[in-house]
Amino acid sequence: MTADVCDTAVKIYKDATCLPVFCPVPRRPGKGGVFDKEKRLIRSTLLLRHNFPSGVKSVDRPDLEHDPAVKTERIVREGTIGETESWLKGRYIFGGYFFYHYGHFLLETLTRLWYFKQFPDVPVIWISFEGDDFADWHVDLIRQLGATNEIICLKHQTEVESLTIPEPGYVISSRFWDCQVDALAMVRGYAPKAGKKVWLSRSSLKKGVILNESLLEECLTASGWTIYQPEAHSIADQVKMLADAEEIAGIEGSALHTLVLMPDYRGRITIFDRVHVSDFEMIADKLGVSQRMIQVQRMSLHIIANTWPNEINSWWKDIDEVLGHLDVVRPSYAGQAIDQRLAAITGSVAKYFGAKNCMELWPEHNTAAAGLAGLQRYLITNRARFDVAAAKQSGVNHFDVRPDVFFATACLRAPIDLFVFRAADEGDNVEQTFYGSLDVSHVNSLWIMDIPVEDAAARKPFERIMNSNPALSAARIQGSSYILLWRAIRSLAVTSLEWLRRQDLGQGAKWELPTMSLNDVAKQIEMDRKKNRSNAL
Known part of the structure; x- marks a missing residue:
């Protein structure tokens, strides 16, 4: 588009009425616009965005009425003209609609920059969208682009004695004139x-x-x-x-x-x-x-x-x-040897209870689940410091994401048999992650959780989970920092007692877990499962 063609894309209106834009329904096109002295809508002032289903089709003057390739989204619709509240005497240039958002400001609010920077002595008026107004950075950008015009953002219905309306030099998905390219250029000629x-x-x-x-x-x-x-x-x-x-x-x-x-x-x-x-x-x-x-x-x-x-x-x-x-390779981490106690517990529980899959959360320096050959395995962590490539090559499903975020997404088709909660950091949302795991568990799912006895910060989320869920039971595995958790309804008397202790102490109750050998825990789980089945009958 040559500059001389741009110069013809301008019209002048006498006694034009500018109507600020407000959205009667949230996230729907707003009502506003510019009207001539007979109160007829000036259609060229409506903010239109042209999209082309078959791809980008750059056009200078889309035929909105007859071109079937043009899909038009009208952001501003004709509003209702009431009593004019203010008047502007003299000549002004219509800048368009003011959007606070950086991208829309750059492309759409400044879409007539190609014209108004040629007339620095003529004020430019924009119509406010939902009452927004220029911030310092908006004005600063306009000045850096070489426009020194007075800036006016209309928030009330205003009548303008002489309003020059240039066509937009940029229209989303369809138009980018050469003169607008030149007008927006802040720097030129840099070499990479x-x-x-x-x-x-x-x-x-x-x-x-x-x-x-x-x-x-x-x-x-x-x-x-x-x-x-x-x-x-x-x-x-x-x-x-x-x-x-x-x-x-x-x-x-x-x-x-x-x-x-x-x-x-x-x-x-x-x-x-x-x-x-x-x-x-x-x-x-x-x-x-x-x-x-x-x-x-x-x-x-x-x-x-x-x-x-x-x-x-x-x-x-x-x-x-x-x-x-991006031609970037993930940094290589040597990792650390897995805690043999965790490896033995995880392997024994998976084998004894016939787990078909296992999900490990927050593995950081090594992984226990990767060693469970024959199971469908998942590693969910945003801080792996071990060779995840080797784990993936062995068939492990690895997701680089926080576990609580993972569970907020519908990702799994089958429920998980065994969850392994590795040691969580202070910023990890353990409770939200646990409740997320419940959504992808089943009645016989098991949880292995790393909660050291001496770590009060790690115990607190676990204690809140237990206090809020009388249908869960847990035991610490002897000689370790690991807790095994399963579904089993605890005594109502115990639940009431814990509630009373919370009321008396004004704080969460501390659960004193039994410490048992892994074999004894397994036996207890079997007994509880039989009781659950009997209660169901």
């Missing part, structure tokens, strides 16, 4: 610096995150990558960091739209798919950037109603697959 690789991290965000990204970042750091959290830096610093990088990679998100501020970038970009927004492809194609969009299997947490797809948290099923796309 050999060996500089930057990962744009989302790990400190709250929504739309990959929950095991931090583990990937550990591996990337060990391979010389820079882990960069853009939200902690100014936009100018972000551009400075990225402009001369040999490689930029990250999870699909707004931080990667910073590319439009450095249109001469000639490194390589790798984007791991999250919601697959076609704009990334359109922008890269327009700027001639070497870019890959890669899909890696993700497991989504339970979806909450009224949540946008790009706000749903998930986790990568296989970190090694992500590393492979």
